[in-house]
């Protein structure tokens with residue numbers, strides 16, 4: 001196991017070391033003290049534990065790695081993640097998992113506004129509530145919210161499937177509640193299990209998605 | 224029915240200046256369809272532009288360089304301020320970002336071939352990076368856009384520079400558009416969208432807003448790429464002085480300013496014609512910001528790339544004289560590839576247009592095979608031949624700029640300066656901040672009015 005202490009080693013050196021070819025094993029990063037861009041751009045099957053709160057873009061663009069943030073995360077945690085797992089034990093600020101294309105992001109606490117904005121294939125599971133504009137323009141992937149969602153859930157959503165246990169303050173443009181069919185219950189069960197919530201009853205969730213009325217510009221003629 | 228001006232005069236027909244025929248047609252179109260007009264190309268209205276500037280060639284008080292014998296350099300280095308590997312380009316003319324999606328794969332390949340042949344860079348666009356494009360481009364700038372379609376860290380690392388796009392001159396404050404006809408299976412796959420939808424994309428980045436956030440975003444991009452690549456920031460020309468200052472303070476190595484004449488693949492007409500400021504007005508504002516920061520044309524400075532309506536070597540030379548380090552071309556590059564070629568007259572007529580007027584880049588039916596995803600139409604563009612034509616055009620732009628620079632006594636095109644220029648209209652003099660020809664008057668300066 002390798003340990004870095006960000007109160008002593010500059011972030012640049014730590015990230016450079018994490019980009020070393022053939023990286024493997026377990027890595028601990030102590031003392032993040034809210035630093036931005038901690039453990040970004042990883043592309044190796046490693047386990048990284050960050051012991052404390054992070055600033056913006058923690059584990060941004062992650063590939064393969066399993067990153068645990070023991071604390072809260074700032075704006076854009078795991079933004080554009082490709083694969084792997086990012087787990088925030090506390091809460092996350094705005095735009096968590098923004099534009100993510102793969103992998104799993106788990107947020108133990110709450111997530112701020114625009115969680116899952118423009119998500120493109122990532123799976124996100126939020127233990128608590130999410131803020132306004134959750135899953136704004138979400139294109140693909142699945143988003144699970146175990147608590148409530150703020151205003152305009154799923155505004156202008158494309159093909160992302162949203163599973164919500166609590167209530168949404170309001171639904172955004174083109175976002176509608178959809179029927180929970182057996183395949184959805186099964187999918188949700190798998191997501192909850194993967195995120196560490198195996199005891200949740202999938203049947204207590206509702207599904208939301210796109211009404212697909214915004215997919216085409218409407219002209220009063222055929223062109 | 225088209226009447227000649229003579230016939231109209233004989234019949235006593237007078238066209239309204241306010242409600243001219245274009246305006247009348249626009250009202251009729253809106254009433255018929257209930258949707259705003261979306262088109263390609265750039266602003267079509269007349270604007271103060273580079274044609275309103277002239278060079279003062281050398282004579283008695285300055286001496287020229289010999290046209291074909293004395294060296295006049297054209298190379299530029301971009302992004303040396305922070306990047307480990309700045310770009311070294313042989314010519315100061317680059318290819319602007321145009322998306323795969325807006326353009327077909329043949330067109331993107333042709334752009335890459337041309338840029339590589341003459342030692343300059345080309346740029347990706349809204350839809351991500353294609354292997355063809357990377358393969359055919361020696362130097363490729365990767366756009367980082369609000370919608371992040373196709374965005375992935377591997378392509379980021381494969382790029383030679385990264386361009387964070389805040390806006391485009393044709394639509395500052397607007398997001399991308401790609402109509403269903405062009406959202407083919409491949410385009411949709413790259414963008415993670417359903418096939419055939421009218422794609423409307425975001426106008427703000429999803430995970431940052433404002434200059435303080437941008438600084439953190441740029442730092443993240445540097446961390447991910449280990450500080451290797453220059454980071455550009457592209458803005459549509461509006462509050463250009465402040466945008467330039469803020470971009471530089473946020474860490475940009477290169478600032479790209481795109482004037483309102485800049486081309487687009489698909490934007491609302493109202494946006495194209497009514498939002499933004501002319502390229503001519505934007506350049507001095509960006510230069511002023513860089514000068515005040517002590518970073519203009521300095522070895523570790525920030526470079527300025529200007530685009531929007533650049534058509535010939537004189538335009539290139541005028542941009543450089545006003546303080547740009549390089550320029551970017553979009554529309555002119557497409558024309559060089561074959562866009563609006565009279566040999567497609569019949570096809571243009573069938574589409575209700577004509578060579579010289581065709582701007583329906585959004586429709587995906589381009590007879591020249593450039594702004595389309597249709598396999599059949601794309602056969603009309605041979606990427607090698609297109610690449611050869613565009614390389615020729617880029618060479619001409621460079622030789623023309625050199626011709627002017629030598630005439631002004633400069634051993635390098637970037638030695639051109641505002642002092643070499645005069646304006647022939649008061650508007651251009653005020654915007655470009657060069658004197659009206661035959662006077663020492665720069666409107667708005669030194670207490671002038």
Ligand SMILES: Cc1cc2nc3c(=O)[nH]c(=O)nc-3n(C[C@H](O)[C@H](O)[C@H](O)COP(=O)(O)O)c2cc1C
Nearest residue numbers: 319320321322348349485486487488531532553554
């Ligand atoms: C067909 C087409 C597609 C474009 N796509 C993009 C794009 O994806 N991203 C972007 O920043 N600018 C895009 N632009 C704008 C160009 O990058 C550039 O700013 C503009 O074309 C410069 O003006 P010019 O066309 O007068 O040379 C596009 C322009 C055209 C003509």
